[in-house]
Amino acid sequence: MAAQSPTNMTVLYGELNKFINVSDYKQALKAANKSKWIYINEGKEDTEAMHCKAVCMMQMSQFAEALKFIEGAPEIKDAYPFSLLVFEKAYCQYRLLQTQDALDTINQVKSPDLRLLELKAQVLYKLGQYSASLALYKNLIKEFSDEFEEERMTNISAVHAALSAFDGVKTELGFEVESYEQLYNKGCWLLGNNRVVEAQKVLVQAEEVCRGLYVDDPDVPEEEIEGEISIIRVQLAYALQLQGKTDEALTIYNQVIRLRPTDIALVAEQNVFDSRKKMKATIAPGLENKLVPFQKKKIDFNRALLFMYSNQWEACRKLLKSLQRDHTDSIIPCLIQAAQIGREKGSSKAVEYLQHSDPDISPEIDLTDVKLCLVQLLLGLGNLEEACLVLEALGDVTYTPAVVSCLVSLYNAQRGGEVKAARLMEHAIEWHKNNKSPAPILSSLMWESSEFALKHNNPKSAAATLEEILRFEPKNVKVLAKLIFAYSMFNQTKA
Structure with a gap:
């Protein structure tokens, strides 16, 4: 293709520059498309023009078109690998929710500039990699100081909030x-x-500061102000809810909903159990831009x-199939699947699912809750022996006081079960001794063991256990009295 003459090039650039200077990106894009000179690979000029075209599309939120343009331009890929328009490419991917692709694009740059580092920190945040995002933001704050510092501090405070709320990591704001x-x-x-009480005070302050910004600005509609404040008020309502002030919290939730906020994430998070109609809010277009991975998973x-409780079996199965594939770090899809099968086909089918299925769960995930769910279903069907076998196979969990108590009760309901119960308590006491469990737990188990022995006419065993308790609780009058009672049944002189 023949190149444009220098005169024509000057005119074209002048027109393009004029529209960009006044932020008229629509006209700037038209100017860029007037001639095919933008595709001529004859030096620096054409790549600069290509940069302008990509930025114009991005400014008009045409991210898919901009990404297609950038990826389809050999002048960019071949002549300037990983340097020209790499930020624009990564940003388009980020805005198109191709978040991992955006991170991969950024990571191809060996020495990223400030813009790429800022974008990387936000991409990490969006991916739920909050610790990595926090470390990067801390470094940016240390290394750079410019007019975007306030925005940077806002972002880092959001990362701190996500770490505490979603990962349970305790951090200090430090500013x-x-x-x-x-x-x-x-x-x-x-x-x-x-x-929670401190949070309530800070959120009230946030609302006051937000309202104060618009006091002297009559041009801002009240709906816009209320929409901005609604985000704060939802968290304020949650703080009240955590304090048991449910009526106050519910009042605020309903006020926010009646305002029909433009931020669909607010309605989605609060109405998830309200009705099937309102459930549509949780899958509304654009919602994925508002939520972090933890929130998306919960929704x-x-x-x-909701599909399960409203007997929408096919919709439930279809969704659970994708959840089990996408969330191998959680047992919740497996538990919901079991509950759904139980409601649809009966408890025996749910037992078969839990016994014979191979749920796609990461090997590091603790399956105790799944097994306890199986125990509950087996007990409901009257299968005491099978329930005991599951509880006995829980490993260390088997020796926790609650499981020991449950197993002893189940053994007592079966013929000859007292022998198994006595052996279990003996093993549990030994396990807690070896693992240096807190004295109250060990003492409680030993006391129950002595009670069980007395109840089943084995006073010598009970006395031996009570003697051991007295060795580390010598002033426990209750234990001493019980020991005297045990002695009286086989050795009155000692009693």
């Missing part, structure tokens, strides 16, 4: 918050740290539960 966005994030951080689980 004073000022803007209402930062105050909001601090409130969420405090909630994650179970400092998906809640959708499956």
Whole structure:
């Protein structure tokens, strides 16, 4: 293709520059498309023009078109690998929810600039890699100081909030918050740290600061102000709910819903169990941009539960299939599947599912709750022996006081079960001794063991156990009295 003359090039660039200077990206894009010179690979000029075209599309939120343009331009890929438009490419991927692809694109750059590092921190946050995001933001704050510092501090406060709320990681903010966005994030951080009363105060302050910004600005509609404040008020309602102030919390939730906020994430999170109609809010277009992975997972689980409780079997099965594939770090899809089968086909089929299925769960995940669910179903069917076998195979969990108590009760309901019960308590006491369990737990188990021995006419065994308790609780009058009673049954002189 023949190149444009220098004169034509100057005119074209002048027109393009004029529209970009006044932020008229629509006209700038038209100017860029007037001629095919933008595709000519004859030096620096054409790649700069290509950059302009990509940015224009991005400014108009045409991210899919911009990404297609960037990826389809050999001038970019071949002549300037991983340097020209790499930020634009990664940003388009990020906005198109191709978040892992965005991270992969950024990681191909050996020495990323400030823009790429900022984007990487946000991408890590979106992927739920909060610790990595926090480390990167801390480094950015240490290395750079510019007009975007307040926004950077807002982002880092959001990462702190996510770490405490979703990962249970305790962190320290380490800086004073000022803007209402930062105050909001601090409130969420405090909630994650179970400092609920403090969180309520900070969220009230965030609302006051937010309202104060619009006091002298009559051009901002009240609906827009209320929409911004609704985000804060939902968290405030949650803080009240955690304090047991359910009526106050419910009032705020209903106020937010009546306002029909433009932020669909607010409605989605609060109405998940309200009705099938409102469930549509949880899968509304654009919602995925508002939620972090933890929230998306919870909403998906809640959708499956709603399908199950409303007897939408096919929809439930279809959703659970994708959940078991996408969330191998959780047993919840497996438990919902068992419950769904139980409701649809009966408990015996649910037992078969839990006994014979091979749920796609990561090997590191603790399956104790799945096995306890199986025990509950077996007991409901009257299969005491099978339930005992499952409880006996729980490993260390078998020797916890609650499971020991349950097993002893189940053994007592079976013929000859007292021998198994006595052996279990003996093993449990030995396990807790070897593992240096707290004295109250060991003492409680030994006391119950002595009670069981007395009840089954074995006073010598009971006395031996009570003597051992007295060795580390010599002033326990209750134990001493029980020991005297045990002695009286086989050795009155000692009693």
